[in-house]
Every structure is written in structure tokens, then in C-alpha cells.
Amino acid sequence: MAIMPILQYPDPRLRHQAEPVANFNESLKNLAADMKETMLKASGAGLAAPQISILKQLIVIAGAENNEDFDDRVLTLINPRIIHAEGEQTTDEGCLSLLDLRDQVLRAAEITVVYQDLEGLQQEITASGRRAIILQHEIDHLDGILFIDRLSLLKRSIYKRKIKKNLKVAADD
Numbered sequence: 663m664a665i666m667p668i669l670q671y672p673d674p675r676l677r678h679q680a681e682p683v684a685n686f687n688e689s690l691k692n693l694a695a696d697m698k699e700t701m702l703k704a705s706g707a708g709l710a711a712p713q714i715s716i717l718k719q720l721i722v723i724a725g726a727e728n729n730e731d732f733d734d735r736v737l738t739l740i741n742p743r744i745i746h747a748e749g750e751q752t753t754d755e756g757c758l759s760l761l762d763l764r765d766q767v768l769r770a771a772e773i774t775v776v777y778q779d780l781e782g783l784q785q786e787i788t789a790s791g792r793r794a795i796i797l798q799h800e801i802d803h804l805d806g807i808l809f810i811d812r813l814s815l816l817k818r819s820i821y822k823r824k825i826k827k828n829l830k831v832a833a834d835d
């Protein structure tokens with residue numbers, strides 16, 4: 663297993679559409695293991711393959727103890743699709759590709775996702791609360807969508823200016 667570097671906004675590779683996974687082979691299992699290790703090392707709640715510059719439809723979601731929304735397993739979802747969404751919830755979100763930024767994002771309260779597991783078998787999960795948010799956030803990454811895209815135009819422009827300024831400061835150092 664290996665820890666992979668996580669791309670940081672505004673890296674253009676975060677904006678690409680991920681390709682469906684067709685081969686459920688050993689290298690896919692290795693990739694999932696690397697993503698799991700990378701996510702846990704970064705203390706993330708989830709990670710999508712495009713964040714480590716792999717344009718495949720694969721996400722991992724952390725489990726957590728003492729939280730009834732979760733079981734302890736890290737879930738690996740391949741080719742995930744949201745087939746049902748209902749209700750609304752707004753909570754504070756962050757992203758491993760947008761460190762230092764957190765903001766309130768509106769998401770569906772409950773979703774049902776169909777996906778394939780590492781063996782290629784079709785699975786289905788219905789989630790609410792925090793796990794539903796993380797799933798929506800990570801599935802967005804597969805379409806090149808970041809959580810800041812779901813903020814108001816005003817907030818987005820403030821963030822973009824802040825990031826540009828930070829990058830300029832870093833370049834000047």
C-alpha cells in the first residue's frame with residue numbers, strides 16, 4: 663500500500679470527468695487500498711480517485727466508531743450512481759483538496775446509491791445524515807464538481823480571490 667499525493671485546488675485535473683471502471687482486477691484492489699490508506703492518513707471522511715489524479719469512478723468512505731450513521735468499515739464504491747434523493751440538510755463541509763476552507767453546503771437529506779464492489783457485484787446503500795453528505799460530496803468529485811461550486815456566487819468569488827492570494831504569497835516566498 664502507498665500514500666498518494668492529494669491534488670489541491672485549483673489543479674485542473676480535479677475538474678475532469680472520471681471514467682467508469684470496467685476491469686475488477688488486482689490493480690483495482692491495490693488502488694482502493696492505496697486510497698483507503700491515503701484517506702486515513704489525511705484524517706479524511708472520504709476520498710475520490712480523481713483527487714489522487716486517477717480518473718476512475720471509485721470512492722472510499724471512512725467508517726467511524728461511536729457514530730450511529732456509520733459502521734466501522736471503510737466502504738469502497740465503484741461506478742456509484744445516486745438513484746434516489748429526498749429532503750434537505752445543510753452542514754459544514756470541507757475537502758482534502760481545498761484545505762483551510764469550510765462552509766455550509768445544501769445537500770439531500772437521504773440518498774440511495776447503486777454501485778459495484780471490488781468484485782464487480784452490484785450493491786445498494788441508503789444513507790442519511792453525515793454519511794449521505796460524504797457520499798454526495800465524493801460522487802460530485804467523479805463529475806469534476808467541488809463543494810465550493812455549490813456555494814453562492816459571492817462566496818465562491820471570495821474564496822477564489824483568497825486562494826489566488828495564498829498561491830501568490832507561496833510563489834513569492
Ligand SMILES: [Zn+2]
Nearest residue numbers: 756757758759
Ligand atoms: Zn472533497
